[in-house]
Amino acid sequence: MQYEWKLCPACMDLISRLNFQVQNPHSIKYNGTIQGLKYIWRTEGLRGLFKGNGTNCARIVPNSAVKFFSYEQASKGILWAYRQQTGDEDAQLSPLLRLGAGACAGIIAMSATYPMDMVRGRITVQTDKSPYQYRGMFHALGTVYREEGFRALYRGWLPSVIGVVPYVGLNFAVYESLKDWLLQTNPFGLANDNELHVVTRLGCGAVAGTIGQTVAYPLDVIRRRMQMVGWSHADSIVTGQSKEALQYNGMIDAFRKTVRHEGVGALYKGLVPNSVKVVPSIAIAFVTYEVVKDVLGVEMRISD
Template structure:
């Protein structure tokens, strides 16, 4: 019964889209993370005056490689996350519509399907995001020492050291705010699906009719802008929990200390590089996804 709802093209297309956008735009993600965790309390952190200053300083002190710290787990995580998300989301959505993909579920059911897919995907990928965050927060070019628990030689070394020194809880730091952040994906997918459905209805076409690349780009970018602006504070809380240079007792502790030390503005640190990254990243991901899924589906029908 479950297998009839499984469409593997969604998994393959999601992985392709996630990896493609990450490899192109990772430096913006790194800069966003560094802004997000910078509360002025850690002396080893470089202080940036703005986005361009951050870019120039990283290139000067760490070279081009510095802009790609954490790119390996980021690519793995993005591929796994987007692949799982699209795959699970479409299984849930297909079951909700009793197999009729031309049926419009409406904004509420689209949001429920996206939220369920988001929680399941987060449970699978949270350890990868912890490792990515920590690798992005390594400053300078000094090599890791075997005794240094907070300095990593790469993705595997970060996994091993995090698990060795912090256990499974260390790999799931930031999971709770991540669950709240599922609303981000839910809002994004609700907006994306509704915009596509209403646009096709106005053209008197089935709601699952294929669109042009520019139409996919427009709907993906707009839905991401709405979701990213509405839910950004959870990313700051999650990044700070995952930061190896600070210790917090939990998400509420991060919220209290951020409000006390930085005010509401503290929850929006890194928003600009985030918007510069996520808008084209989502457009690349969704366009790649839509086109690869179409190619795989056509190949499966022909074979």
């Protein structure tokens, strides 16, 4: 059944990427994307491949809404300030200004939904052998708050903030700048009536997603590992025989211990399954957003 290992990007993200990122180097269970998926299929079945997906869906809806809305508002504010400073009423956003607007949008959206992202990671890595089970997103949120305090819900927030600046910022900046360049140069006749085909826009989104997630990925690894700190009920996939990997005193300490014990390559664990998920998801998100606005009759696009 070869098709079983070509499951949806959500499976790749929720299981392979997170488990690669947080597994203990002394207790390796996943040596590759395909092997990791096969192991989970064999030990937990189809349900294990979608573990935490409900929480992810509940998180992604408000996250995307806040992100796109914040980007438009930030773009308007930055463009207004830029025109005031330069005195040019016809000035447009440069790639650098788009990067700033995207960074603002990413920070706002990430901060608004961070607790849900935090418990999603914990729900994903727990197994049937774990001595304690989170029954769902709300149960996990309540349990973490009760047992570890409010601050635990935002553990790993700092590397997330730092990481979201290049990640979301580059997504928007590359996507919009690449679209503008294609409209201006129109190579291979890709533009028609000052409009790009959906497939071309999907390509722009794929390029943006690839660049953004590659640059910011090490911070995502550190964020996931810091989210597991203090979780005494983590499965052995995370803790192994030693809990040293879970004891971080901050972002810098997490970087230092990860590189010292596992090498620089550990900062890119799970990059392949993450790319399989991120590249199409970012592309589809951008294009869907613009298409839905067309259907609803909203004339303003992201880059307007």
